[in-house]
Amino acid sequence: MRKVVIVGGGIAGMTAGVLLQKAGFDTEIYEKNALPGGQCTGWKREGYFIDNCIHWLTGTRPESALHELWKEIGALGNGVEVHEKEMFFSSKLNGQTLTFWRDKERTRKEMVELSPEDEKEINKLIEYVTMSETMTVPVEKPFDAMNPIDFMKLGMSMKSMGKVMKEYGNMDINELAMRFKHPLIRRAIVDYMPSGYQAYAFLVSYGTVTGGNGDIPKGGSLAMSLRIAEKYKEYGGVLYTNASVKNILINGKKADGIMLENGEQVEADYVICACDTDYTFRKLLPDKYMPKGLKQMYADRDKYPVSSGFQIAYAVDGVFGELTGTRVFSCDEINVGNQTVKSMSVQSYDYEPDFAPVGKMILQTNFSQTEADYKYWESLYTDKASYEKRKTEIAEQAIQRVIKEYPFLEGKIHVIDVWSPMTYTRYCNSYKGAYMSFVTTKQAKSITVPGVVKGLDNVFLASQWLMGPGGLPTAAAMGKFAAWRIMKRK
Ligand SMILES: Cc1cc2nc3c(=O)[nH]c(=O)nc-3n(C[C@H](O)[C@H](O)[C@H](O)COP(=O)(O)OP(=O)(O)OC[C@H]3O[C@@H](n4cnc5c(N)ncnc54)[C@H](O)[C@@H]3O)c2cc1C
Incomplete structure (x- = not known):
């Protein structure tokens, strides 16, 4: 053998x-x-x-x-049961909220209601998200071993992706955002993915959820x-x-x-x-x-950037439906790594009640981190006390901002863990703390x-x-x- x-x-x-x-x-x-x-x-x-x-x-x-x-x-x-995601994420700006629902028609209606002048672009986006639902990761055999017939079959199975790439293949998420006039739509499109990602990555990711192919x-x-x-x-x-x-x-x-x-x-x-x-x-x-x-x-x-995250987990005393899903909101400035951020997210894990004791819930924040941020953490890591201190400071500032956004959490939330890009390097020997591969720019x-x-x-x-x-x-x-x-x- x-x-x-x-x-x-x-x-x-x-x-x-x-x-x-x-x-x-x-x-x-x-x-x-x-x-x-x-x-x-x-x-x-x-x-x-x-x-x-x-x-x-x-x-x-x-x-x-x-x-x-x-x-x-x-x-x-x-x-194995699968939790069906109801939403991709939601973004809030100036008191208005936009949610990318699993039900894309619901998303479309909400977007048009929010910004009638963007209707044409919104309809197009949703149409192309539907096409993106056909995207798949080829797993039959390595690309270099595929023959023309294999490629033809693959192309046929993802036929609509050709159109998506033609329309959105030459722009990044910032350029996609700028196609819309409404500030919240612009913000929402760049809220979820690290900067520089190609626009089609947004469509494919959302299409994975709308197509029922990206559950948990x-x-x-x-x-x-x-x-x-x-x-x-x-x-x-x-x-x-x-x-x-x-x-x-x-x-x-x-x-x-x-x-x-x-x-x-x-x-x-x-x-x-x-x-x-x-x-x-x-x-x-x-x-x-x-x-x-x-x-x-x-x-x-x-040309081939990578990204990582600075992350915080919070224990919440109570279960609050208002926090379901992943929610991005504007916040007072906060320095994380090398950058100053003005928005942050909280993600709820309420779909898994067993992740928290009865009557409680767990939330997480993930601040996207670039290679420059990684350098910051890497150099701080040489002095463990300063590294830990900075992590704690950021977590304290972050929790204040979460409470400001959700005042009902006052006295009911505390930080239970904080981890940085260095955690990924320590745990998995990851290149610059990245937990995905090169960003497709x-x-x-x-x-x-x-x-x-x-x-x-x-x-x-x-x-x-x-x-x-x-x-x-x-x-x-x-x-x-x-x-x-x-x-x-x-
Ligand atoms: C916060 C976060 C969110 C994510 N979200 C998603 C998501 O929603 N969907 C998705 O598809 N992906 C997601 N990912 C990415 C996903 O986790 C990775 O793409 C995937 O797990 C990578 O698998 P891998 O086997 O290639 O690498 P790794 O998981 O890095 O596996 C490599 C293994 O090698 C081990 N190793 C390293 N050096 C040695 C050594 N010298 N000797 C022995 N063992 C060694 C490491 O400990 C590790 O176990 C996320 C990751 C993170 C961290």
């Missing part, structure tokens, strides 16, 4: 593990943390559960190849990761946790296996690097092996890198970084592709 060693027990690594075990390979996953899941995780504080990933899981709608993959690896199916599996992120780990073990896979890998053992044009941080060596016929790709080629393998495409993207920091539309390592015949890559803008479906697809490549070699 051929042995495969997988470095990293995130969604990409575990997907590869499940599929290879199922195909009869003998696999072992080595994960540095105590729990599998990587970025797709959550943790407890003061009796509350902080869910830190799934805002929407693309592929919850049955009858797509992606949905089948989620079922195959145990993420969905087998009685019951139990949230960690529960989903643990289900995949369970499926992996059911097939006989061996998952080592608290097992940090130091480097890949190279012998000529092949890898012999891996060396763990504790000095232990593990032999393998194949190695899959399923962690952050920057980390892979800085620590696990010499950087001369980094695929050219990736090297270019890491080198061009303007106007200048950098297509970000795909084959998961092979030139010069090393039996080493493969599986990571969200191989296809922008990353995310869970990309991680799973890249895990599947790594498994596919190894199965082809059998």
Whole structure:
């Protein structure tokens, strides 16, 4: 039996593990943390559960190849309930609120009521959101292995996306916002995504929700990761946790296996690097092996930006329906990282009553952070006391602003945790604290890198970084592709 060693027990690594075990390979996953899941995780504080990933899981709608993959690896199916998102998010400005509902006709009506002079542009937006519902993440086989017929089939399945790209493919979210006259519509469009994202990303994300293809599996992120780990073990896979890998053992044009941080060596016929790709080629393998495409993207920091978040979790004494969903509002200025922000969001997890003790609820704020912000946190992190102090200061300012927006929370809300982009670097060895891959900007539309390592015949890559803008479906697809490549070699 051929042995495969997988470095990293995130969604990409575990997907590869499940599929290879199922195909009869003998696999072992080595994960540095105590729990599998990587970025797709959550943790407890003061009796509350902080869910830190799934805002929407693309592929919850049955009858797509992606949905089948989620079922195959145990993420969905087998009685796993799915919470249907009622709204994408809402934005408030000058006392007016705009909500992007799951029901897009309701959104359209609200937008037109808000701004009749934008009606034409609003109708167009909603029409193209409907077209964007056809967008899917291709999971059959790697792009470089697809033949013209495969591409034709893919194109047919996403036929309407061609029109969407033609209309919105050459603008970013700021330019999309400027197509509208109403200040709230302009603001709402740029409120949810990090600056620089292409306009079509907004349409596709909202279309995922309106198309019923971006819901949230019951139990949230960690529960989903643990289900995949369970499926992996059911097939006989061996998952080592608290097992940090130091480097890949190279012998000529092949890898012999891996060396763990504790000095232990593990032999393998194949190695899959399923962690952050920057980390892979800085620590696990010499950087001369980094695929050219990736090297270019890491080198061009303007064209291929990444983003992260500064996040706060609050415990709330009471359950308030007014807080349902994700709500963005204007607030007094607050310095977060290197930037001064004037708006913030609160997200409620009331759809999962078990995330809070009875009669209480949990809220979260996520301030988007750029690479410049990351530098700020990275330098502060060298002095842990100053780092912790700054985190606490920001959280205190943020909670005041939340109370100002929702006065009924006075005396009923307190901070239970604060984490910064550095948390992602510490926990997952993430490049500049990013938890998605490169942002798909106007200048950098297509970000795909084959998961092979030139010069090393039996080493493969599986990571969200191989296809922008990353995310869970990309991680799973890249895990599947790594498994596919190894199965082809059998
Ligand atoms: C706040 C937040 C919100 C998000 N929201 C969404 C969402 O709504 N929808 C969506 O699709 N995606 C979302 N994502 C993104 C999603 O979590 C990631 O795209 C996905 O989990 C990445 O999976 P991965 O396997 O590629 O990488 P990772 O999760 O980073 O997995 C890599 C694994 O390798 C391990 N590792 C690293 N170095 C070593 C080493 N030396 N030895 C052993 N193990 C190592 C890490 O600990 C980690 O477990 C969100 C993420 C965050 C943090």
